[in-house]
Amino acid sequence: MRRIFWRIALYTSVLLVTTIILAPVCWMFIMSVSSMTDLTARPMQWLPATMDFSRYRMLLTFEPNSPGEIFLLALRNTFLAAAGASILSLIVGFPAAYSFSRLPGRRAPLLYLVLSTYMLPSAALILPIYIALSAFGLLNTPFSLAVVYCSIVLPFVVWLLTGNLNTLPREIDQAAAMDGANLWQTIRHVVLPLSGAAIGTAALFGLLLAWDEFFFSLILTNDLRAKTLSVAIADFAAGRATDYPLIATAGLLSALPPVFIAFFLQRSLVKGLAAGSVKG
């Protein structure tokens, strides 16, 4: 009897959590296929009279001066900025993490300093960044956005990779050195292949962090050449007549790529996060 009670309690809480997480997504979907009149009707109409998928087509068709153009260009910009930030952070972050994890010296305070930059409010950074980028003529490009996103992604990547490298026995590096490998060969043939899962996880998290970013993008971009999804969606809301179904559709579509990537990287993700808990 007790066991049945606990089982019911367990499933109820699972259901509750799932509902809380999925309800907004479901509501967004309903909004995206509803008509404007359904959404503004009183009393509230929970399900639309007819399913209208026209906004999906609208957003995914590239036509000059249409919401489609804004959305697709923003999608491209977001991808360039997020992937660029993720890749740049890995290129810089992996050697940094290796150094933190392996090389002798008193770098530990530096590692905490790295983390502290992560804790700085973006508002404190935005002015110097804006002035610097403007001086170099780099405002309003996805690539400078990628560089700026590194300030968010890089500390995270360094921390994650340092933690993962620490779980890799030092003797493996040392064995490589005894086998005649120099630092580069040790990293290339031994450490990198063994860090695959961690690198995948870091890349994914970096991508997601940058994908959702709003503040920097809002300040540092001003038109379709660099505007990212989060800002583009906000722009949809800022018009004179706000098209709620369109906003919902854009939100849903912009969430799809990260979900898709996360789904396929799931295995590596779990492995990366759990590295060290399983004996190699």
Added chain:
Amino acid sequence: MSGVTINNVKKAYGGFEILHGIDAEIQDGEFVVLVGPSGCGKSTLLRMIAGLEGVTSGTIAIGDRVVNEVHAKDRDIAMVFQNYALYPHMTVEQNMGFSLKLAGRKAPAIRTSVEQVAGFLGLSPLLRRYPRQLSGGQRQRVAMGRALVRNPKVFLFDEPLSNLDAKLRVQMRSEIKSLHRQFPTTAVYVTHDQVEAMTLADRIIVMCGGRIEQVGTPGELYEQPANLFVAGFIGSPAMNFLPGELADDVTSVLLGEQRVSVKAPGHAKPRQRVTVGFRPEHVRFCDSGGIHFKVADVEFTGANSYVTGHIGREQICASIGGRAHVKAGQSASIAIDPASIHLFDTTTGKALA
């Protein structure tokens, strides 16, 4: 092949010195075991020879070349680690051939070398497997194979058998021994297990607290320990120690109420306080007239029985072949052959010799 010369080597971390000036000469082709309790600095010394730790002062030379500033990869030495440190993402074949690949050897040549060593170690059927698919003993063997393929100047072993179960350890021990007989390369082997040291070594370096206590062949260390530490460390069960005082004529010592004749060296002083050492295996039970011994416990191990008990208030152990004919609580009489008694200066701990 070449020897290793260690000259007044010190190691300090910050201001804390853990090796206080080590001197050792390891001959070409010699199998030397560094042995001592944990924390004595033996592993640090080995890692300094390997180039994995810096030398604070003094010099380490491999052959004629001082290698203090030479990177580990350029020292031409191979090392077997305690946890094997195999590359988990490489097959046995790739693990063993990695050093040759780095050296720029062609694939067919690498395969030939790896197959030859694998055949020798009985690893041929396992070449395609990954380390995680191997048992502890097999991994150990791959680690040795990886070292052997290199044909290095010096082999270093860092407690390579301590992760194996007792039976496998004995088997691998004799394999390492026979391997060294066939490839007489200079080898330095670190262990805390004195039995491993005794069975493997041409010469043993006993270390304690960052210093060398004694260097010698297993026989020398067993028969003529230089001090109390070595006497207590080498041999199992450990040597018994009793406090005593030399007689006026320095030919006997008082043990309990019994006067036992000893061979003290010429410079021993009358009435000198000494520590009397004798090994459990040199104790024999006699019918009467020996030292009074109160039996506390008898441990039967099969081939031997270890009888612990007391002379006066001091606890000692006796090792008797086969079954002991005494029981716990019984009183007995024991005798010790004067020739097998070791005398140590109680204040300095040094052997009187």
